Amino acid sequence: MSLAYVIVGLLLLVFGGEFLVRSSVALSFKLNISKMVIGMTVVSFATSAPELLVSLQAAIDGSPAIAINNVIGSNIANIGLVLGVTAIIAPIAVSKDFYKLNWPVMMLFSVVLYYFLWNDGVLTRNEGMILFLGLIVFLVVLIKSAKNTNDSDEVDEKLAGAKYINIFIWLLLGGAALYYGSDLLVVGAKDFAQKIGVSEGVISITMIAIGTSVPELSASIIAAVRGEKAISLGNLIGSNIFNISSVLGLTSIIKDIPVTEQQILNYDIFWMLGFTFAILPLVFLPKKYELNRLKGLVLFIGYLIFIYSIF
Template sequence: MQNILFIVLGLVLLIMGGNWLLKAAVALSLRLSIPKIVIGMTVVSLATSAPELIVSIKSALNGLPDLALGNVVGSNIANLALVLGITVILGTIEVKKSFYTTDWPVMMLASLLFFGFIFFDGELQRYEGVIMVISLVIFLVYLLRFQKTAVVDELPEDDVLLPLYKTILFFCIGGVALWGGSELLIKGAVGMANAYGVSERVIAVTVVSVGTSIPELAASIIAVIKKEKAISLGNLIGSNIFNILAVLGITSIITPIRVMDERLLSNDIFWMLGVSFLILPLVLIPRGLRLGWRNGILLIAVYAIFVYITIS
């Protein structure tokens, strides 16, 4: 029970801390007169990935590499199977053309790059992390130059210029919350793994990853309740791209990540690749560029099978 409490409190602090950091980062960027489109693609994206980044870095530094890797792999699976599945059950999503011209190909390339780096030697080296971060920068530059319309709406609704003291306060509180939340989450995850006799990887790709996907899920449900356009597939794919190239890239630059539980390589990473690939035929067949409730049921079923196989 204590471990579950640690995990829940950790996730709450991570989500709140990420939100506070996001507010501060956007406010500071506006104060520095950085164009909103640049803020949307860089500051906002990095700030919203802060919980995953902090958890992965601290896990790797604490000698828990499977928690760092499992968090990202599991989160990517959860985003496209669980979160997207629930979203399209609640409301049909019209998929933009940029899905198959930019978003999906880049996500698959990032996923395959990660696979190539880690599958054969079981380790994500520093130079590989550098390549991943450089790849992300190239992708962002491409978006800013050629896909501006795809990133105009990246800013949150409350992108207002906060007073300087509030900006500093949000930065400080957000940073402390992220640090404290990651400590509690990691402690709870390790404790739960020990209590149930499973590896940290199992907890990471199920409990932790779903927890760090809560913001995306909440945004989807709120959008449906408000009868607004649900969170776009592009945003979820963008989250997956950042998880791989930014979170794992930066983490492996700080400290190389070595796989401890081989099932990350024999099971989880193939599920991530499979779910990522599955989205393409679901979008294009049968009606084209649309995802509805039938697709949602299929995606949730796929996620349920993944979880069952993982914990069994």
């Protein structure tokens, strides 16, 4: 029964995230917010909603290991699984913004998170506020720098014509699906972990993390197969930044998140830091500004090794 809860919970999170993105983008168009700003802020927040709800629910239910490892595992999956598989299907071009802004900020947030957890074994409200304020500063810089370029995240312009009643229904469905999905997933994951004799941290960094990364993975694969512009490296880096700063930041502001499983600090977070750093040399060697199939294969094999080592 616990496995059924996990599966149903993941499905609800996927559908809930999709409806929330759709309603958020449509409402933003109604409020005359620019397409660029919608892509950088509204969509990013909406796609982080599943991780946020799961981490918040886990922290409230007394399962801080799930709250932390949900984000750590999701960040690893975004790079090793999503980026790796997408690059294997179709090479990804990398812009210069990668090393000028996006990668340094992602690395900084990752190191700061490690320091906060290592320092006293708990992510406190003040530390959560620092992470969230850091996100706001990053978004301001990002939007200002993007105004000088013609690049913008792809946003479905068809949603500009959506009716208010449709937006309300999507928002209602998305909110309900995310709420009940996160509740079922956390309850099912805790029970499943006890039944197979592994820690909650192991379940959250593998099963739950992969589940919350499914939307990004499916979107990337579909775009690559169709020969369209695949999900960019910048988008995935942005997702990782949002996971740390908004998901763990907001969750810890509401409730302190203690480190209850030492494996998080001794092992799991070093994999996240390793994958985060690894993108830099891969982008420049041997061919600059491109993640080709071979580099994607390296990332994907690294992810498989990580999953194998966890169990």
